[in-house]
Amino acid sequence: MSDVFNFTFVPWFRSVAPYIHMHRGKTLVVGLAGEAIAAGKLPSVVQDLALIQSMGVRIVLVHGFRPQVNEQLAAKGHEARFAMGTRITDSVALDCAQEAAGQLRYEIEAAFSQALPNTPMAGATVRVLSGNFITARPVGLVDGIDFIHSGTVRKVDAAGIASALDMGALVLLSPFGFSPTGEAFNLAMEDVATATAIALQADKLMFLTEISGIHQTVDDPSTPIVTELPLAQATAILARLPKAERATDTSFYLRYCAHACESGVERSHILPFAVDGAPLLEIYTHDGIGTMVVDEKLESLREATIDDVSGIVSLIEPLEREGVLVKRDRTEIERDASNYTIIEHDGVIFGCAALYPYPEERTGEMAALTVSTQSQAQGDGERLLKRIEQRARAQGLKSIFVLTTRTMHWFIKRGFVEVPTEQLPAARRMKYNTDRRSKVFLKKL
Numbered sequence: 219m220s221d222v223f224n225f226t227f228v229p230w231f232r233s234v235a236p237y238i239h240m241h242r243g244k245t246l247v248v249g250l251a252g253e254a255i256a257a258g259k260l261p262s263v264v265q266d267l268a269l270i271q272s273m274g275v276r277i278v279l280v281h282g283f284r285p286q287v288n289e290q291l292a293a294k295g296h297e298a299r300f301a302m303g304t305r306i307t308d309s310v311a312l313d314c315a316q317e318a319a320g321q322l323r324y325e326i327e328a329a330f331s332q333a334l335p336n337t338p339m340a341g342a343t344v345r346v347l348s349g350n351f352i353t354a355r356p357v358g359l360v361d362g363i364d365f366i367h368s369g370t371v372r373k374v375d376a377a378g379i380a381s382a383l384d385m386g387a388l389v390l391l392s393p394f395g396f397s398p399t400g401e402a403f404n405l406a407m408e409d410v411a412t413a414t415a416i417a418l419q420a421d422k423l424m425f426l427t428e429i430s431g432i433h434q435t436v437d438d439p440s441t442p443i444v445t446e447l448p449l450a451q452a453t454a455i456l457a458r459l460p461k462a463e464r465a466t467d468t469s470f471y472l473r474y475c476a477h478a479c480e481s482g483v484e485r486s487h488i489l490p491f492a493v494d495g496a497p498l499l500e501i502y503t504h505d506g507i508g509t510m511v512v513d514e515k516l517e518s519l520r521e522a523t524i525d526d527v528s529g530i531v532s533l534i535e536p537l538e539r540e541g542v543l544v545k546r547d548r549t550e551i552e553r554d555a556s557n558y559t560i561i562e563h564d565g566v567i568f569g570c571a572a573l574y575p576y577p578e579e580r581t582g583e584m585a586a587l588t589v590s591t592q593s594q595a596q597g598d599g600e601r602l603l604k605r606i607e608q609r610a611r612a613q614g615l616k617s618i619f620v621l622t623t624r625t626m627h628w629f630i631k632r633g634f635v636e637v638p639t640e641q642l643p644a645a646r647r648m649k650y651n652t653d654r655r656s657k658v659f660l661k662k663l
């Protein structure tokens with residue numbers, strides 16, 4: 219039994235360790251939907267966040283309270299009113315929001331105080347700090363509708379929050395803000411989380427929501443989740459979708475994620491709270507579990523054109539001479555230029571990879587993956603792999619494969635598994651070079 223445990227635990231821990239190092243010292247803003255708390259997910263979410271914080275991540279938690287406020291209103295026989303996706307907060311609704319926020323803050327602080335034995339919280343001390351970090355302004359009258367005590371974020375006290383994070387505290391924010399005159403406003407959790415992430419220039423903004431993420435076919439939930447969505451593609455999706463009225467609408471969280479990335483937050487995530495351990499799976503595994511919107515700075519990561527052929531040739535020639543890559547004629551690269559994805563910095567190509575699809579077998583070969591020695595260890599190989607995966611999925615491919623003689627471990631760490639050459643598509647098998655004896659690695663998409 220011990221040997222079996224070691225066999226599974228050791229490779230798993232080794233695969234997770236790079237992500238632990240990668241995220242240490244980073245700032246994460248988490249928007250927790252009130253629906254997650256209503257569904258009884260608070261204890262597991264708190265355990266996950268405490269574990270993430272223990273590994274050196276600075277965390278700001280913003281809780282929502284839509285269902286809790288609605289429950290308070292129903293108890294008082296008062297109707298919950300919304301317009302354009304925003305709550306109309308009259309005086310009764312404001313009282314209910316304050317009561318709900320107070321109760322939830324108490325529950326969250328209590329949950330972080332439970333150093334339960336035999337759980338990830340064992341021996342943990344998580345200092346939770348709240349405060350009046352948010353200055354708000356009223357929504358006002360929109361299209362003749364008075365939103366009364368509903369507001370939007372005017373300013374975030376980023377210095378105050380950063381100071382608390384520097385002390386090792388987890389910062390807890392309720393969706394409330396106050397005007398300079400002391401007036402209270404009910405805010406949207408998503409607005410507070412996004413504004414806070416932007417003000418802090420956080421490394422990640424993460425929403426734990428009712429939805430699983432963004433589907434490959436946006437209006438078809440039976441299609442797979444897109445695990446990584448370039449900002450430009452997210453913006454294009456939003457342009458053709460109506461403005462969301464409900465949190466379960468596709469564009470609701472996507473709009474906040476795109477806004478955050480446009481404003482300097484490198485990555486924003488939409489995760490399903492229904493999946494146990496969703497924050498851990500998203501942060502500490504290669505493929506994650508939800509949808510990540512990422513500002514790729516598309517001027518540096520793009521599909522190649524015929525004008526890029528000289529740069530591609532000069533990049534891959536040294537590796538061809540060493541025998542790491544199969545030699546390709548310039549005419550072949552010119553013919554297949556559209557198959558290549560490149561990384562370009564200041565007009566110089568620093569990385570490339572090509573996708574050769576085999577549509578009948580629903581697979582494709584990733585070839586010529588190369589990163590300049592001047593740019594290695596900066597994640598460019600990861601970015602190229604991700605883009606090739608996106609291109610493959612867009613073409614309806616179910617897997618990609620590589621042939622390699624020296625970089626097996628790099629691919630294994632990123633979800634590839636070795637398969638026999640017999641699993642190559644027939645057309646590719648005919649071109650297999652038996653002298654090189656390349657190993658074949660495949661990854662299912």
